Amino acid sequence: MTERTAPETGTPPGAAANEKPTPNGAATPDPAGAASVTPALQTDADGTASAAVTPEAGAAAVDADGSASASKVVATAKADGTGSAARTAETGAAAARADGAGSASSAGESEVAAAKADGTGSAARTAETGAAAGKADGAGSATAAGESEVAAARADGTAPAAHTPETDADAAKADGAPTSGVAAATAGDSDAVPAKADGVGEGSAARVPEARHAAPDEVVDAADGDVGTDDDGDAGAVDDDRTAAAGPVGPDADAAAGDGAERPVVLRLTDVVKTFPGVRALDGVQLEVRAGEVHCLLGQNGAGKSTLIKVLSGAHQPDSGTVEWLGEAVRFANPQAANKAGIATIYQELDLVDDLSIGENAFLGHEPRVAGFVRRGTINKRTRDILARLGHGEIAPNRMVRTLPAAGKQVVSMARALSHDAKLIIMDEPSAVLAHDEVENLFRIIRELTAQGIAVIYISHRLEEIREIGDRVTVLKDGRTTAANLAARTTPTRELVSRMTGRTIEYVFPDRADKPPVADELLRVEGLGRPGEFTDVSLTVGKGEIVGIAGLVGSGRSELLETIFGARQAQSGKIYVNGKALRPGAVGAAVRAGMGMAPEERKTQALLLGEPIYRNMTLSTFSRIAKFGFTDAGKERVEAGKVADRLELRPRDVRRPVGTLSGGNQQKVVVGRWLLGDTQLLLLDEPTRGVDVGARAELYQVIHALAAQGVGVLLVSSEVPEVLGLSDRVVVMREGRVVRQARAGELDEDTVLDLVMAGSLMEGAPA
């Protein structure tokens, strides 16, 4: 669900902290007789005010004496006779006008952060259309067109702070009340000096698109003393966040920060779908990227980020949905077309040619030519200019790429992007190959680029980077956009994580009978370590016990599981099964000792997609079923059929190729494999990833039933509720270490999230 349509129930996603949910309302009576359509969110009528959600039709503004407004969603309408706050739709609805009170304004996607009308001020976030500035008599008004964001509107009669977009919005003018200080906010590319409202001057402080990072102080100033912390913490809280969370000051002192909302949209994806045989990689992606912003893309492995990148870069074409680039619907037939259009991609595995020079790499495929001859001098010169733009004028363009470190190679990739005159650069996990100080340099370059109006799509797992460099965040999950255009610095971590991994419906966990706390020890791991992956891990799993490992990607969980299973060789530590030491690094030994593992990527690590279900199920046991080396396919089918029944496999025919199954059923096949043998200990790595709800619940049942029979289960999952709901005991890992072990009942989701994420949050940011 995107932000555009606010749900009728529940909190609109991504909205700032404290929206008050409003009930379904009935159509508002029109006090003034004008039509107001749609459900009112909150009617607080003391005769006048109405809040109304209007459809996208250009409903006329309701002119109500003393109130009114047509608009989409009233976040909080509080009419004490006068003011109203309104979120208006994309149509150019006229600004609501309220006499005698402030009004919220108009068109487009305006969001009222916190509208507080105490008769005067209003804050409004107005949309892209050139809505007329709302005018309020007697009070400051929020202004105008385009993507304005009101940082913190605090009307106590005077100054509003407003973000104005690139459009030529008239500066907000307030009669009778001075608006903030010095420079009028006007057309986009101005650097507004922080506006100070001291009740006198005109103009407003505007945050202007080009500059990226606000000095936090400036932000505060813009709202200044007049705009302090709101009592009920609405806008003010937001403001504080920004103060707190603002990153390093941009090099340009004049630059005022923007959270990326006022600039024009350069890229918009609508309901993009991309399927490959057997898998729906993108299942309705919405994405909106504005010029000069750093738009972060969050999502787990398998969420569809790589496919999305490939679609954007022209390597794949979407099956349905629209891609709009610079306002026009486009369809890139190949990467060259995308490059020509101004979209450049920097892949994680840098696609550079080591044996060519920097300049040659930068212009690879589109070298400037004369009659077929490459103009090397031109290449070198242009490369030098580009490198200077990136702040690396000291690098010689004829140097061999082979001689560069990873950070240098990344700069070359960016140079290549710029050589295409890119207006959008997509970076796939760029910090993965960099050291800490190199990351700083990378960010500096990114800021330079965005200052020049280039948009950046930045993909990373690391929340701290997203906080530092990002403007807005879009979260992908299972090929869908679960959240779009969240504020990068202020959206709570918990929300981001839950959007990445969480469920939209409740988990269905079977009841877990109380288990005695002490069970016979089945698996004991002591001091297991693999350099670079995990260190000094010790844990135990008892018979019939379910132990869950919580942690984020990169915390070493999967590697731990594979090492226990023998797929990787441990550098230190020991593994004991039933008290006996296990030969490390040998899968065969682990299997013989009674272990089974369902790997993280079932398609590439566990299944033979072209083979029938029963053969996949018997992959570990066909030798045992066979007689004198001759396979007994009939018996295999019978045994597989039994497991398929128990697991409620759909379709039931075990002769079908396993590649035709849904994800959930495929996972059942993998788990079922170990049910055929004498498995005593089951290692499950993300067992329900990519699995539909129904199959999930069935898998939980299976796991519980196994435990009830005495099988020990060690499972890894990124979904904290799942870990907590299934396990008897929980092991929390972070960055390769065990940070906490406890019984599941002693922990709750927040605690675990904190443990899993701590250290990657900025101080003071909301948890």
Added chain:
Amino acid sequence: MTGLPAQTAPAVKEALGGGPEPEGPRGNGWWKSDAGESTRRNLALIAVLAGLILIGIITKPDLYGQEGWWISNVWAILKLGSTVGVIAVGMTFVIIGGGIDLSVGAIIALAGVWSTTVATQEMGTFFMILTALTVGVGVGLINGFLISYGRLVPFIATLAMLVAARGLAAWISNKQTQQTDNRTINAIAAESFLGVPLLVWILGIVVLLGWVLLNRTTFGRRTVAIGGNVEAARLAGINVRLHTMMLYALAGLCCGIGAIMLTSIGTSAQAAMATNYELDAIAAVIIGGTLLSGGRGTIVGSLLGVVIFSTITNLFTLNALSSEVQNMVKGGIIVAAVLIQQFRFNSVSLFFKRNRVTAPS
């Protein structure tokens, strides 16, 4: 089997509501499913073969009219392809298992030469056969060891062996042609049993054993698993390295058998024998439907591939056509076979639907 609840709890079931049947392969029935694909392909090959024979009948009715000629031609075709057929069986296993073996021709030469040296010939028939087989298996094991445990890429390892084995064969034989006077050996290529030439018997037995091994034994199952998804096989507990080595040893064994056959055919062995047999074997295996990437293939298909190529040679000779054109035709067939492999029946209809070929990333 590890225990499970007899039924999923009713509450859960209710919550699930049962899911829809996921899409199966296009159409229903075994015929059109993936399992039937290899049968479809083999039938297509048989059709091609029938077509070639038909061309022969049309172009040379006088020959086909002669009494007894037709059956002698069949034996001639099968005998022509018998040696390549035997090594194609071994090659099928190697390729299904995800590898390749470029050294098979060289192994035949080495085994042949080694088994026909003066010393070996003096030891008698049994030792000649034993030497050929041992050399074949031994060299195969070296290949397998280098690939499995030395982690060499199969292409490189077997390419090196190709050169080295021929060199060793030339050294042992002193670059001379070593004739055998051993009557038993020479009889293999000359005699028949129940009307069927012995060479064809050997081919038939090797093909049958190969089929059983691939389709009915755990060895074959492991081969398919490793070729289909080596990681999945490893994580399921299969000893991938050992098994891969065994595959190359098997190919080497087939080469040993082929060496005996070829020695008998030529009543001699020389370092230059079986030149380019590796390419013929690989080509036959590929047009027979085995995926070069591994995980899928049939013995019958490889046999059909060999017979098709032999029939083409026969056809050209019957019509006194030059060999250059013959080679071009062979090349064309290989290309066509690989292209067909990439367009499976599902994809073809998708192709017409979407007007382009999609490939998963």
Added chain:
Amino acid sequence: MTQHDPVRRRFLLGGAALGAGALLAACTSNESGGDNNNAQTQGNNNASPNANSAPGKKVTIGFSAPAADHGWIAAITSNAKAQAAEYSDVTFSTVEAGADAAAQRSALSTMISQKPDVIVLLPHDGKELNAFGLEAMKAGIPVVNLDRAFPDALAYRLQIKGDNYGMGVAAGNYIAAQMKAKGVSAPIIGEIAGIDNLELTQERTAGFNAALAANGMKVANRRAAQFTVDSGQAEMSQLLQALPKMDALWNHDDDQGIGVLAAANQANRKEFLMVGGAGSKAAIEAIQADNSVLKCTVTYSPSMASSAISLARLIAQGKGMSDLVELQVPKEIILASETITKENASTYLPLGFS
């Protein structure tokens, strides 16, 4: 599987490996009672001593021929070596000719730097090494060009080769005569040639066709083998299918002829008359024994290498051939292709190569 199995398995494998290794090592020996290598040298078969063979000035002969993958080529090299050994005043040095003409070129340039007195060269390909011949001659080193001819007369001091065309003619004439003698009016004639890419094969076929045409006959079906036994057998087996009844067959090369004969035996076909080529010992013996379809062979003898060495020595020593009036060795010698049949087989037997 029990714990013991891995250990036991390894032990068994190790023992088997050792046993196999020992067995195999024993089998590589190729020494036999008689002398394998029946070199054809002048000393061997020429009873009368030659004035020219008396020792004279010491000379170095540089020799290069393609690597032997084939009996005839192997015989060239061994004949040259043996002939050189007969002379006490000759130092014989060889360079590996490599796999192709380019490799031979670079090998030969090292030879030039060693400044031999005379070079005897059988090139991979006459045209490709012509330039080398010119270079050596210019450098003052006389070149004896063996078998595969340099097109340029300035590139060699002496060109000694067999008569490929004449081979074909001899074979054709023999077959024609035999067919006429048997009263076959329109004989069905087959031909199994060698590597078609070589010019000499083309020349042989040309001579064969010419001789047959002169007698009103022609080749019914021609296949090209690779001078190897198994290729000869394969081509012959198919040819026999194409010609259910054949009157005569010419096989260009006796080495591949082993395979050709084997195919004929395996197919139980005896109704035709076969002529061989090159004159190997085995072929001559078979002709003598008259127990197969092989009735005749036309020589293309590797003894030319021995002659080349002898003449090279003479050139280096500045002498001429004793039977000639002229004082210098001739410019070109084309050895006649002799027809060997049962009647004269015994005379030629010592000349047969293995």
